Amino acid sequence: xxxxxxxxxxxxxxxxxxxxxxxxxxxxxxxxxxxxxxxxxxxxxxxxxxxxxxxxxxxxxxxxxxxxxxxxxxxxxxxxxxxxxxxxxxxxxxxxxxxxxxxxxxxxxxxxxxxxxxxxxxxxxxxxxxxxxxxxxxxxxxxxxxxxxxxxxxxxxxxxxxxxxxxxxxxxxxxxxxxxxxxxxxxxxxxxxxxxxxxxxxxxxxxxxxxxxxxxxxxxxxxxxxxxxxxxxxxxxxxxxxxxxxxxxxxxxxx
Numbered sequence: 001x002x003x004x005x006x007x008x009x010x011x012x013x014x015x016x017x018x019x020x021x022x023x024x025x026x027x028x029x030x031x032x033x034x035x036x037x038x039x040x041x042x043x044x045x046x047x048x049x050x051x052x053x054x055x056x057x058x059x060x061x062x063x064x065x066x067x068x069x070x071x072x073x074x075x076x077x078x079x080x081x082x083x084x085x086x087x088x089x090x091x092x093x094x095x096x097x098x099x100x101x102x103x104x105x106x107x108x109x110x111x112x113x114x115x116x117x118x119x120x121x122x123x124x125x126x127x128x129x130x131x132x133x134x135x136x137x138x139x140x141x142x143x144x145x146x147x148x149x150x151x152x153x154x155x156x157x158x159x160x161x162x163x164x165x166x167x168x169x170x171x172x173x174x175x176x177x178x179x180x181x182x183x184x185x186x187x188x189x190x191x192x193x194x195x196x197x198x199x200x201x202x203x204x205x206x207x208x209x210x211x212x213x214x215x216x217x218x219x220x221x222x223x224x225x226x227x228x229x230x231x232x233x234x235x236x237x238x239x240x241x242x243x244x245x246x247x248x249x250x251x252x253x254x255x
Contacts, residue, residue, distance in 0.1 A: 007065070008084040010035040012042035012054040023116065023251045024092045025244065026085055027056045028100035028107070029120070030233075031137075031175035032168055034063050037097075042231060044241040045248075052248045055088075057081055057103070062171055068175035074182040078106035091116040091251050095244075097233055098122040098205075099179040105216065109184060114192040114219070116251045119244070121197035121232050124205050125212040126184050138177040142169055152204055152230040179204060184216070193220040199228040199236065 009026065013034065025039040025045075035056030042054035047168065059077060060068035071077045085092055085107060092115045096104030101123030130136050142165070150156045151153050158164045194217040199208035207225045213253045214221040228236035 003082045005087055008081050009055040010058045010063075012036075012039055012056055013046050022051050022053050022090060023248045024053045024055060024088050025089060025248065026088075026092055026094050026104075026107075028055065028081075028094070028096035028103040029057065029059070030061075030098035030100050031179065032172040033100075034058075037233060040156065040237055041244070044237055045244060048241065048245060050241075050245045050248050051252050052093075054246075055108045057100075059175075060173060070171070071178060074103050074106045074178050075110075077178070078110045082110035085115075086112055093117045093119060093244075093247060093251060095119040095121075096123070097239070098230070099175050102126055102179050102182050105108060105184065105190070108190050108192060109188070114190065117193045117195060117247055118190060118217070119195045119197065119247060120210075120213060121240070122199065122202060122205050122230050123213075124209045125216055126182055128209060128212055136180055138173065138180045147171065151199060152202075153235065154231065164230060175244045189215070190217040191219045192217065193222070195222045195243065196226065196227060196248060197224045197232060197240065199230055199232050200225055201228065202232075204230050 029035065029037050035058050037054045038054065045052055045054065058065060058073070061070040092117045094104045094108050096102065101120035104118060104120060104135055105126060108115055137145065137148070146159045196210045196213040198205060198207040200207065211223055226232055226236040226239045232240055
């Protein structure tokens with residue numbers, strides 16, 4: 001029988017036997033992505049000896065949950081995902097990239113106790129409008145949606161395959177629509193520290209827009225700007241891993 005945690009959280013690296021007082025990093029993927037999107041980050045942190053166990057959210061409609069219907073909203077995902085996170089032992093750092101940043105924020109807000117820290121990247125804060133004159137992602141045609149992703153740095157080759165497009169676009173549209181509708185409860189900033197990571201050349205979430213995340217926490221805010229574009233998890237992997245190494249080492253409980 002699959003437990004709720006096994007359903008919602010995929011371990012990217014198992015915690016070695018005998019290791020104690022380890023931080024758990026829970027990663028929420030960008031629109032359309034699978035948990036494996038965070039494998040390079042998990043491998044980099046593990047290779048560097050960072051004391052962390054890395055888990056990634058497995059959302060309905062993809063991977064081993066491909067037969068499940070897409071969630072109608074981020075809040076519908078955040079509730080059960082927060083339940084799984086709340087059952088984890090020890091300090092938890094939540095991380096989300098792009099749409100995943102909004103989902104991670106929703107999870108942090110739904111937890112009975114605040115996480116050790118929330119880290120977001122490649123995302124405008126909740127409710128922030130799209131760049132001036134740009135049609136929202138969820139309202140674009142298939143061609144405009146693919147072209148926009150490629151312009152941000154996504155590879156064009158997979159979308160040239162009709163079968164891949166037929167599988168990928170419904171997932172993307174469901175995720176983008178849920179992200180566009182997300183609005184946190186007013187007047188309730190998080191109590192945990194929040195680190196927002198921006199790509200210097202990210203047209204979708206430029207550094208000045210990412211700075212707006214400061215209004216969503218009362219627990220302290222830090223911004224990091226990396227020399228990359230929107231897809232930081234791939235293009236700025238060493239620099240992003242260094243950000244997490246610093247965050248996690250500050251989070252490890254004293255012996």
